[in-house]
Amino acid sequence: MNRITKGNGTPQPVFSNLNAVAVLVGIVIGIGIFRLPPLVASNAGSGFEFLAFWVAGGLISLIGALCYAELATAYPDAGGEYHFLSKAYGSSLGFLFSWGRMTVIQTGSIALAAFILGDYATTIYSLGPYSSAIYASITVFGLTALNLLGTNPAKKTQNLVTSIIVIILLLAAFLGITGGGHADAGAAGSLGTGSGRSVGAAMIFVLLTYGGWNEASYLSGEIKDVKKNMIRVLAIGIGVITLIYVSVNYAYLQVLGLEGLQNADAVGADLMGTILGSGGALLLSFIVIISALSTANATIITGARTNYALGRDFSFLNYLGVWNSTKNTPANALLVQGAIALLLVVLGAVTEDSVSTMVDYTAPVFWFFLMLTGISLFIFRFKNGEKDLEYRVPFYPVTPILFILTCLYMLYSSVTFTGIGALFGIGILLIGIPVLLIGRR
Numbered sequence: 001m002n003r004i005t006k007g008n009g010t011p012q013p014v015f016s017n018l019n020a021v022a023v024l025v026g027i028v029i030g031i032g033i034f035r036l037p038p039l040v041a042s043n044a045g046s047g048f049e050f051l052a053f054w055v056a057g058g059l060i061s062l063i064g065a066l067c068y069a070e071l072a073t074a075y076p077d078a079g080g081e082y083h084f085l086s087k088a089y090g091s092s093l094g095f096l097f098s099w100g101r102m103t104v105i106q107t108g109s110i111a112l113a114a115f116i117l118g119d120y121a122t123t124i125y126s127l128g129p130y131s132s133a134i135y136a137s138i139t140v141f142g143l144t145a146l147n148l149l150g151t152n153p154a155k156k157t158q159n160l161v162t163s164i165i166v167i168i169l170l171l172a173a174f175l176g177i178t179g180g181g182h183a184d185a186g187a188a189g190s191l192g193t194g195s196g197r198s199v200g201a202a203m204i205f206v207l208l209t210y211g212g213w214n215e216a217s218y219l220s221g222e223i224k225d226v227k228k229n230m231i232r233v234l235a236i237g238i239g240v241i242t243l244i245y246v247s248v249n250y251a252y253l254q255v256l257g258l259e260g261l262q263n264a265d266a267v268g269a270d271l272m273g274t275i276l277g278s279g280g281a282l283l284l285s286f287i288v289i290i291s292a293l294s295t296a297n298a299t300i301i302t303g304a305r306t307n308y309a310l311g312r313d314f315s316f317l318n319y320l321g322v323w324n325s326t327k328n329t330p331a332n333a334l335l336v337q338g339a340i341a342l343l344l345v346v347l348g349a350v351t352e353d354s355v356s357t358m359v360d361y362t363a364p365v366f367w368f369f370l371m372l373t374g375i376s377l378f379i380f381r382f383k384n385g386e387k388d389l390e391y392r393v394p395f396y397p398v399t400p401i402l403f404i405l406t407c408l409y410m411l412y413s414s415v416t417f418t419g420i421g422a423l424f425g426i427g428i429l430l431i432g433i434p435v436l437l438i439g440r441r
Contacts, residue, residue, distance in 0.1 A: 013222055015224065017233055026161065028211065029241060029245075053202045057210045058246070062235070066231075069391055072226065073226060073227045073231070075380075079094075080217035098309065101303065103428050140341045140345060143293070146297070147297075151327065151328045154300075173244070219305070221305075231391055320336060364415050367411040371404055375404055
């Protein structure tokens with residue numbers, strides 16, 4: 001009998017380095033690479049500067065990963081950042097983070113990926129006026145069901161879709177670089193600095209495209225020999241992501257040139273159309289669908305782990321703290337996460353621009369807690385010292401300070417440069433305060 005109603009199961013170390021890297025790469029490499037490069041190019045004065053932004057994004061992500069590796073190896077747990085924040089600041093802040101992740105960050109990201117899948121699936125076959133929302137709902141329902149079947153089928157699916165999207169992107173980059181160089185060489189390779197550009201604005205979009213590498217921390221309770229392998233998973237994953245992003249963006253430059261890239265409405269379609277002709281747009285739709293599936297499934301895997309840890313530690317939400325030890329999966333946490341994501345899909349179906357709204361909705365809450373997680377490394381060093389650390393972040397304290405300053409700037413930018421969706425997300429986060437007070441009573 002499946003022990004779905006008995007909370008006596010615990011996470012098992014079933015993720016190899018390859019499995020964990022597949023989840024990490026699957027979360028990060030999503031639709032951003034098909035939509036955001038023109039916005040980055042608009043803030044670049046040359047092709048060299050444009051590529052430098054993407055390299056910088058990889059380096060910044062690596063700095064953050066080095067900090068997270070110390071936290072995850074010292075305190076491995078399925079709760080990831082929730083576990084770190086609870087130990088550093090107390091259970092109240094840990095609860096508020098997990099509440100925000102369950103109602104804003106993770107579920108909003110799942111709905112975002114599902115909507116983008118729905119938009120592209122509709123170009124292949126429309127299901128009517130609410131076609132995108134129907135496809136999005138099917139995606140959330142189907143992937144949640146897959147994860148309820150067990151961690152093993154979910155991670156095998158993740159390995160497959162991540163492998164497919166990585167191979168396709170590298171192949172597209174190769175074809176674009178070697179056979180699609182139709183742009184003016186000066187436009188693609190000029191070293192001029194330009195004027196009136198904004199490095200800060202460019203990095204907002206670059207780091208949004210790199211976003212999600214921190215999700216590997218939620219697998220720390222299930223990675224084999226985590227104290228040795230956590231840093232390997234993060235470093236390899238970010239290395240693969242950076243290689244793919246720089247290669248694909250170089251291909252964009254080779255095919256379209258900087259000016260053409262700045263004016264592209266659908267840069268992915270332009271690249272594939274140039275390389276493959278009229279069939280390129282159809283192929284791109286399939287690529288984005290696979291990419292969205294990869295992102296949504298990986299986000300469902302890691303998101304449910306936080307919900308499980310929340311229910312495990314707070315008795316008034318103990319329904320969430322159930323681990324199905326037969327299938328090694330947080331069954332009830334998956335069900336609640338799926339229900340909230342479906343609700344966001346329904347709400348998104350009636351908004352004018354569901355994708356933009358979901359981005360605004362999640363960004364400020366995400367960067368606020370990422371910053372607090374970086375600060376927690378100093379708190380743990382102050383409390384516990386270094387003597388028991390299996391892994392230490394290099395160049396301490398410079399590395400975590402750089403990470404914290406980056407998060408602070410991104411928090412400022414995500415509030416300043418986003419719409420009303422950001423305020424709505426912050427409001428939903430703050431609702432967690434009375435929920436906690438009432439629950440404790």
